[in-house]
Amino acid sequence: MASGLVNRPGTGIVSAPVVRTCVGCRKRAAASELLRVVATAVADQASPGGAVAVGSPEWRLVPDHARRLPGRGAHLHPDPACFAQAERRRAFGRALRLTGVVDAGPVAAYVEAFGHAVGGARPPGDAR
Numbered sequence: 001m002a003s004g005l006v007n008r009p010g011t012g013i014v015s016a017p018v019v020r021t022c023v024g025c026r027k028r029a030a031a032s033e034l035l036r037v038v039a040t041a042v043a044d045q046a047s048p049g050g051a052v053a054v055g056s057p058e059w060r061l062v063p064d065h066a067r068r069l070p071g072r073g074a075h076l077h078p079d080p081a082c083f084a085q086a087e088r089r090r091a092f093g094r095a096l097r098l099t100g101v102v103d104a105g106p107v108a109a110y111v112e113a114f115g116h117a118v119g120g121a122r123p124p125g126d127a128r
């Protein structure tokens with residue numbers, strides 16, 4: 001697994017399009033069309049004693065639209081439908097090799113905002 005992808009800003013020269021698979025619909029698309037999602041560890045702020053409450057998130061998924069954050073990334077169409085599919089299958093946890101509770105709130109907010117932004121162009125009745 002090569003994760004040494006480097007974005008070279010400013011050149012506009014792309015030798016070969018980078019293709020990634022959406023963790024929601026599993027379709028392949030250019031990486032530039034997909035939202036990169038990375039996981040960050042949630043600081044253990046609630047339980048200084050060390051006991052982690054059941055159900056408290058251990059990982060937070062954050063949208064990395066600039067594709068600059070380090071670490072493993074999952075790719076998703078910035079589409080609420082794809083997000084819902086990925087959530088249902090726990091595809092983020094699998095793609096990012098996460099164990100424990102994953103909080104996808106920030107990504108949910110992102111795709112929702114994105115969905116609203118392009119909502120007018122969506123065919124009615126296409127979702128779910």
Ligand SMILES: [Zn+2]
Pocket residue numbers: 022023024025026027076077079082
């Ligand atoms: Zn998709």
